[in-house]
Amino acid sequence: MDAAAVSFDSGDNPSSRLRHDWTRSETETLYNLPFPDLIFRAQTVHRCNFDPNQVETASLLSIKTGGCPEDCGYCAQSAHYDAGVKATKLMDHEAVIETARRAKDAGASRFCMAAAWRNPKERDLDRVCDMVSAVKELGLETCATLGMLTPDQARRLHAAGLDFYNHNVDTSPEFYGKIITTRTMQDRIDTLAHAREAGLKVCCGGIIGMGEQVGDRLGMLMLLANLPAHPESVPINMWNEVKAVPVNDTAARPDPIALVRMIAVARIMMPKSVVRLSAGRQYMTDELQALCFLAGANSIFIGDVLLTTKNPQTARDAALLDRLGIRSPLDDAKAAVPPH
Ligand code: SAM
């Protein structure tokens, strides 16, 4: 297909029109553009919709770790594999709020509470709702990722003050069955619909580097962009290595340029969504991260650990953003940025 024919740029504001009818041929045409043309298009869309010199900072806390009944082949927290992660109970309320307070002081604008559940039990949901309300009162945006939700659970979380629900599709519909067997892609799409109908904003993306083809990565982006509404946040995770999980048999670290291309295509297909360069930044050079920001990534997780795996040190992130002249809530944080 001729690249000029990919109509990402019709409508009143050329680079802001939201489309939900992306075809594979259009998606591949964008992905295969000469790199300078692709980045130019992604930057154009980015600048029409966001401050290009600003990134968002989210902080993660595992409020209930390990022992998960699902069999996601990449995950350290699944009870099906022995990745050396100790299973814990749901954290104490005060400990969660104290961690959120520290995350805010360290420069986070959003606080995401994650639990290794297939779905929350009613009693646990009450406790999480209390945590959400208290975190919201600190002046942080709130996010939770608790597995599958019923419509009623989604409504209760929204009423408690939850802003975002994270629930990833993880990969393409075609590759999905090679990674997870205990819940279907349709289960995930149903939970996303319940979150949406309850008034929650949706955070939904996936993982690359598990052995999928480029076509699977694009299939995942098509799935996300063709949802009835684009997720407000799109986390792109590069697989963070975990021992003893099945993904070790297929994993292949993506070509860095392929990652940048994928971010650029996500930016073009979902113009108003925040694209988060999520797990896997520990393996990325400063230069690669800079290219991802140029391609339209505008959010990161801060903090030395994600859930069970490593993330770059906050001082390194602050120094990188400072060198790039990119503003973030880290600028207002209490921790001083080392000079460069
Ligand atoms: N248990 C909940 C669920 O799966 O919906 C919430 C937490 S789960 C850890 C959230 C997401 O983190 C997964 O869907 C997956 O995309 C990502 N993830 C998990 N382990 C990862 C890893 N080792 N590397 C990169 N991303 C990972």
Ligand code: DTB
């Ligand atoms: C998302 O897409 N990435 C975050 C968050 N949503 C919950 C989780 C990354 C987890 C990385 C693996 C770990 O630390 O265990």
Ligand code: SF4
């Ligand atoms: Fe459980 Fe979530 Fe890990 Fe899957 S990704 S095993 S659902 S914690």
